[in-house]
Amino acid sequence: MFQTFEDAGETAQTGERLKALRAELERLGVDGFLVPRADEHQGEYVAAYAERLSWLTGFTGSAGLAVVLADRAAIFIDGRYTIQAREQVDTALFTPCHLIDEPPATWLKANLREGQTLSYDPWLHTSDQIARLAKACRAAGAALVALDSNPVDTVWTDQPPRPAAPAVPHPTQFAGKSVADKLAELSSSLEETGADDAVLTLPDSIAWAFNIRGHDIPHTPVALAFAILPREGRPTLFIAPEKADEALRDHLAQTVDIAAPEAFEPALRTLGEAGRRVLVDPACAPEKIRTLLADAGAEIVAAQDPCILPKARKNAVEIEGSRMAHRRDGAAMARFLAWLDREAPLGHVDEISAAETLEALRAETGVLEDISFDTISASGPHAALPHYRVSRASNRPLAPGEIYLVDSGAQYRDGTTDITRTIVVGEPTVEMRDRFTTVLKGHIAIARIRFPARTTGAQIDILARMALWQKGLDFDHGTGHGVGSFLSVHEGPARISKAGHVAMEPGMILSNEPGYYAEDRYGIRIENLILVTEAEPVEGGERPMHGFETLSFTPIDRRLVEPAILDDGELAWLNAYHAEVRRNIAPLLEGEDLAWLTAATEPISR
Template identity: 55%
Template sequence: MTTPLPRFQTFDDPSHAKGPERIEALRAALREIRADGFVVPRADEHQSEYVPANAERLAWLTGFTGSAGLAVVLADEAALFVDGRYTLQAPEQVDTGIITVVPLVETTPEAWLGAHLKPGQTLAYDPWLHTPDGVARLERAAIKAGASLRAVPDNLVDAVWAGRPRPPAGRVAAHPDDLAGETRSDKLDRIRAALAEGGIDTLVISDPHNLAWTFNLRGSDIAHTPLALGYALVPREGRAALYLTSPQIDADLRAALEPLADLRPRSAFDADLAGLCTGAARVRIDAATAAAALKDRIEAADGVADVGADPVTAMKAVKNPAEIAGTRAAHHRDGLAVTRFLAWLDRAAPEGVSEIAAVEALEDFRKEGGLLRDVSFPTISGSGPNGAIVHYRVTRATDRTAQPGELFLIDSGAQYADGTTDITRTVAIGTPTDAMRDRFTRVLKGHIAIARAVFPEGTTGAQIDAFARMSLWEAGLDYDHGTGHGVGAFLSVHEGPQRIAKTGTVALKPGMILSNEPGYYRSHAYGIRIENLILVEARTIPGGDRTMLGFETLTLAPIDRRLIDPAVLGARDAAWLDAYHARVREALSPDLDGPTRDWLEAATRPLGAV
């Protein structure tokens, strides 16, 4: 009997909420320290999107399992703040009798606190879970209400969380230079040059993604993202020091690091940081990921806490030729797996396909392709009404079988040794309605508008976000998430600072990788999203007098022709889709088995063909 391979995903309900008892336990802890409220963000000390199990405080306390959110618990009321991705999910997961779900588009936590804190009250917070700017916002809200803000040395949720998981301590290994495309020494030289230019004495690297990139290492402390938790200190002059939570550092990595950096235990970090602050040294901490506690420690040691951008973030965002080559190879491998899956789904759908069965089948196809290290996030596999939940995660309790006349949305990605992928396809199960085809086509038009965009150097993601929404806006429709996020090279599937969104203020540069994923969601009915990854590249425009940029589409997989209304799509967009499908067919067909090749041939026929 063959033993099945272990799976990267499980389908148990991750919610841990036990109703009012955990909220009441937290309130008892507040009374013990004579405070009136506590702020519980979904965060760890690195402001990670995906946090280790021991940092899932928000999920443990409230039951909400989304990747972003914040709760405020006061003596007589509690609120959970979520963005547009989670306005459907959150009310289904929390006890709304004791926790009010507040969409951020309606009220910010600071505005809510200003209205609900009473004069003389004290709001407590954990300084390791908030950035300096986040603390400043909380303080302004408290002052507005006549209340005060107090940092507590020990997290109050931890104090009442019986059976809290231990911190992770996964293996840390070297990332090969031929895949990284740049040596550790060269990267450190670039970082030191940036510090010198900015008049910075020391850089604190608090973002594990930047830690992994700088030192060409990959870890296993976080599910689905190859990160090692820890910090680094990079002085403008002298040796760097690396502080990893895990002691499991492989011999190759240790040998590679020893000429460049001291390997120190995490417990030595605070004292070493203080030692670099003497003489009013200017110490840069990252505004996006550094904890307010770091600022406090620098200032207590007479240093100057320079809160700004970690220069590594911008360096990491622009992929070098080796990273781009690896990403293209990963997308070819992933395109084969996704195409095999889509062909399987088409064959299996008439007999009934459950959401979990789809996740498991896609994972199996990816494993067969080789070099798979993990999925890049828990697969969003939503049929019918579950597809309308933007970040839906199927569990055994919510699993359903797709029915004829429904849409099936599957958003997934992979972590390969040479690159990270993220792709969404929406598929018709049976015959779609005219309304479904209209909405799908409008989403597709927005996707094509981004893919085809040409724009001058210096353009930000915010300036092109509207391209993806125009066709939806014309019909009085929209979606409540960004159009695109940055993507790493065998790192995080969500990488900054680049993004295509109303808040995307960073200029796009050649070598940046982003997603292109407009959508439409009809609550309790269906969801539509079409996502490819795109690479920013230079473009030459004959007769032009500006430096221009555009996008190369990296993802290779067919888009469901059955959901397209040619009259809505129009000839120009149809030509783009036909050319894309011809490219997919040419790239993937030689490596597919006969039946799948035949399926792909039919799935990528020109729109005008029968």
């Protein structure tokens, strides 16, 4: 199985760990230290050795930052994790702060004293982050200084080792484009920026550029490595020798040089000494890389990682692979939901057994590589936690009259999936049907929209919220994120959110997942993946338009739909969607599962 259900936090040990860290900071002669939820590559997910924030605080969310001073400490989390942080973190030791409403810079200005020194690990923070924090420290009369080693690593005596699984080739039959073709495309983009070289730090960028995959990060098929990409000549991949077996070396022999990680810093210094113009993405590259280059004499070109946009624009092979993956995944989801409808009313299902069953059904496809993230399997009040993670301690049964929310996904070699369904066990309340259908209206609004080229996610995010806003309701997460092709389930740069300022382009795959959360009672989220397409021209239209193709094929719980709340167009969309679900996955089902699908996709009438 790919998911474990161990209890999340270790709050009993938090006090001793915080005490040990403070003693180490005193020994180093600094007054404080920043502990981000990050590794040297700044991806969303990290290997076990880099779970420093979780080890220190007990908080297991995928984003956060702790600031530790001699007499106080704070942990910063966003709206997704407000409730989770209260449950996992000892608030007598760490004051929870909202990352947006009370950002670290504001807290530092108020809590640092003149003359104090706040330290950080320059491998774990981007240049953009350090610039903001350094400004806040100066405003308080304090200094922000980089350390040569991480003090958390010093006191974390049983820190796990770094991952050592081999990287593997990703065949062109799935990638759709050869390494040579990708490198030619990247060389052209470097020429446009005027850079001589680019430093690649994001594991998914490296995986995409060199058509490789790995097993270093939970649920994200990447290998931890760095790369230097010259505008002319062969790039160099800096990867641990144990990851670069003969198969990988043969795969890259014609296009890419391979070097050990120890050669990376000297290679950066060599670029600097040669006076090269080096592209470094300030939003994702560690500050350490920028300082190594600058100190050696390089001219820094601050620009976006050149892989990010072409990686997000899926090619025809990747798009067809995603369609195939979603049909396969939709059949597994239908089998799961049919099982759930049979077993949950009998009291035979809890959150863990549901997650395990869903994973087992995906595994029965014979091509499951991994799940794409830890399944959110949440019943009743747990469903009100958008990023709830079930553990042995928190596990609860699915009870009649309650909502069950399952947010899950799979990694197949031809595509990455992510889908959320909200199901009622037994009969829903009138309020549940009202809230569910109101969320569904927002989901349908996104699915049906046509929009001009160069439209951003922020410009359409309101569509997902409008029906909720009219009832005085909202949700505190984005409406949609990008999704990779057998890569990260959360991929930039485009997203549908209030902060989504990147234009959506054909080939991009995003999620469509509005929600509603009634604290301590229930939660609702309806998520499909959608593909940005070039829309058919409208008669009399004057501008090129884009739209979305829905990729996910799983029924939406008809028992939670109140038809009177939907207008005619919305009801027609729902019935047409269910017809597409049946057409695409019925051939993959049989027996009682097929019978369940047929009933679950029957048209709804008023």
